Amino acid sequence: MLCALLAVSSLGFVPINAVAQTNVLLVPKPDPVAAKAGTTVEVRLPLQLREGYHVNTNKPPDPYLIPLRLTWDAGPITASEVLYPKPETLKVEFFAGLLPVFSGRFELITRFKVAPSVQPGLVNVAGKLRYQACNDRMCLPPKVIDLTLPVSVSR
């Protein structure tokens, strides 16, 4: 009790609400992208987690943890690489060492190859973002968010 009072009063600490908050990751609708046939285009997906929450990295060190994963359907516009940011680390009781995680605002970058044969016009690329979020007291079930990236292809 004393600890809690001191923490709240002296450090301005805001305890995380123990009530379930299921939508903790803000994923904006991807903006349309312009690309030329036969080139590579880089697309940024900005994400924002609710304060106090984190998600695992794409390569969590514990095999039981669920990785953050952004995937895109194959087609004439193909994701050749997904780049994840540098994680921060957390000291947690259930894992020996420091746990790499993403929190706050961060971006995932996808490099798409636009096939030379793609006809000019609008191509929608479908993707999925899978994540599983926790705070220091609780975890939410894994979620998959469907994404659609509109790509305006020109010659």
Place this chain on the structure above:
Amino acid sequence: MPDRKVSVRSIRRWALFAGAVAILASCESPIPENVHLKSVNERKATPDFALKDATGATVKLSSYKGKVVLLNFWATWCGPCKIEIPWFMDFQKTYKDRDFAVVGVSMDEDGWDAVKPYVEQKKMNYQVVLGNDQVSQLFGSIESLPTTIVIDREGRIASMHIGLVSKSTYQKEIEKLLEAPRDVPKTGAVRAAGSEFAWLRSN
């Protein structure tokens, strides 16, 4: 003299500050204690379920009639759940001869492929079953893990904790329930309604 007063005041202030810092350092990331057993009149009957264990055997929650039960919804991907598991193993060992049992309901989507190796690796000494959405709905749609329900001997929900709370919270609740006098069944006073049941239902 005024200088000396100032310096004594300043030393006191620094000593208070240092004390506060020392206390804060000793209670880094405190796990909240939140003992709140509902009064007997407020407790509702626990919904019954039948789920499979790792061997394929059916486990009915109502088979724990007469016991205090710690019902823990967890998953192998849930970090805070992993903090609690050793505590629950400890409770199972300490209180098993006093009509107490822990039942773990895993909410892993990957089923036993994920859960069985974990249970074996951690040498979990209590009953683990595989949960599903229907069971989650029975308890008001469990979204956050861990969610832990402490059930009294009469099959009523005595407390529900969403998220990690301290080991001492559970320990105090379990001990209070184990020490509580058993209810004397009255004919027709407690009966099942819908999917709900109460331990005192006469068979």
